[in-house]
Amino acid sequence: MANPTLELVHGLLYGNGFRIGKLSSTGRVFATILGSHGDTIPFMGPQIHDHAMTVARVPARKYYFDARLLVDVQLAVERWYGFDTYTIIPDAYNFEVEALGAKMIYSDDAMPTVDTNVPLIKDRADLEKIGTLDPSRGRIPMGVELARLVSEKASGPFAMGFFCSPFSLICQAMGYPKAVRALKRDRALAQELFDFAENQAIFPYLKAQSEQPGVKQSAGADAWAAFPNLTPELVQEWVTPSAKRLAERGKQELKMTVMAGLAAADYCEEDPAKFDKEIMFKCWSVARNSFVMDVALSAMGRTQDWDMRWLQEFAVQHSKLGRKLPIYASLNGRFMRDSSPQQIVEKIKEWIDIMGRDGRLLFFIANVPADTPPLNVHTAVQSVHTLGRYPIAKDLASIRSEPPGFQPFDQWLKDQPEADTIFKAREWQPEKKVFA
């Protein structure tokens, strides 16, 4: 296994001009974040759980309940695509509420979802009744095992457990409209809800994760706190302080790095006619405090219609030590699914031209939809790695792109360490209940 410390040092040196040796994928990311750039633009591993399950053709009723299978599938699929980092997470928003007793809908071909028609929290009195999360219930043991396996198998700075951030957890438990009403109209209730989410739901889960060998950090996504669900002001008022409280408690009591509020304030306005530079800048400013790294962040938004010169301007405006902020440039999941490979290549050229020439650019996809053609993902990763090779070609538009070369997944998988787990899982059948 690679040594993350050496990769960090190599990346740091490479990014700062000592360009010797061949960078590893992790080194490439460090060179981009800690220096100006690596050998080429890195492509960060996306949230990919449903898509990876589809590519690997494993049954949902096993995949979403078996930590080893889920980890192996995502490791294999992300490596097959050639991403530079791993992101290994299941349906991260459901675990705590499921263990607390929320009604769930389970399916043969998709992730479990909360039944929004039967909310876990209907009113204040329910908070008392629900009590504290028992880490032996629901799929919490799976989540804990998953954190351990990711730390063991993925290793390095991007290996971490997961949890659902407080505001998203509140939305999962009572529905978004009620959660927002509490924030805007009933501060006492809102405070009680955050207190419940942080201390009774999330913390016991984090504690269980921290007791596993090698688990040093855990990250909590917060898509419900994206804009326009919440304004940047509401994120600052509620989500950021909550994330700080969790981080502090994690550090003090668990000796663990806890990162809550990821993707809070992510600019997700859907209507291009309403894109507003001032609001985008506000969102990006707040999102800087909510992400794992200090970056100019795009994630789940309709980025295919953004003017990326604005994101570049923001990154330059917030330069540190003469270098712009690193930019997380996220190709929208639906764009990835619905576009032709050629459209994807053209978008990548456009973005590299605007944001990549001066380095500090990382590509990403926030969430790859299940039915995205694998050809599109391969095209994106290979295009970023070839068109993004430094020094960037003067006239990207004139470069003709070739279709990506890749082995079919099953053929490639045969020689991989995850082969057995995945092939066996395809034969899995649910246990038949026998009634006497």
Added chain:
Amino acid sequence: MSEAIFDAISKAVTEGEEVEADRLVEQALEAGLAPLDILQKGVVHGITRAGELWKANEYFLPDVILAADAFKTAMQPLEPRLKEGTDGRRGGKYVIGVVEGDMHDLGKSLVGAMLTSAGFEVIDLGIDVPASRFIDAVKEHQPVIVGMGAYMTTTMLQMKTIISELEKQGLRRGLKIMVGGVPTSQEFADEVGADAWGKDALDSMQKALKLIGA
């Protein structure tokens, strides 16, 4: 007096002050003002203003949700009076809802209010409604029209699925279907096999009446 109270109702709805909106509507009814005027000049005016502010990026989703709450509260004392005024001459049951994955309440609530004022018995399934609930509601209530709303290009695609399912289950006979919401269009309505497209709340009401031959 009447213009002042209509303005006050409108302001309370726009600003999401549900208690105030309810109090003012009661006051207007006690003062003998026509329910339809209270609806159109006060309540609908207020929610329409909230929609304009949303469009102009001056209101955000949380503000819109509160305005929709105030709108619904203000409608409670109004609805029975509006139904009385229609003399049972037209209408029928109208099932309305926003498709799954979509939380946008405002447009749907506005259409529901206009339909109520036109004499329909509105069965509001709410927001984030799965396809199965639309189907179940059609079986249970046997409405004359089903209306589906969506705000996003992704969620609007579910309308096609719901219409296909209604056809598959033999529930389409005698049933009219309307679609609406920001990303929809007449072309989209034609493509998914809807009977009508509601451009806005007023247009939806007029087309609903046309569909039942009123």
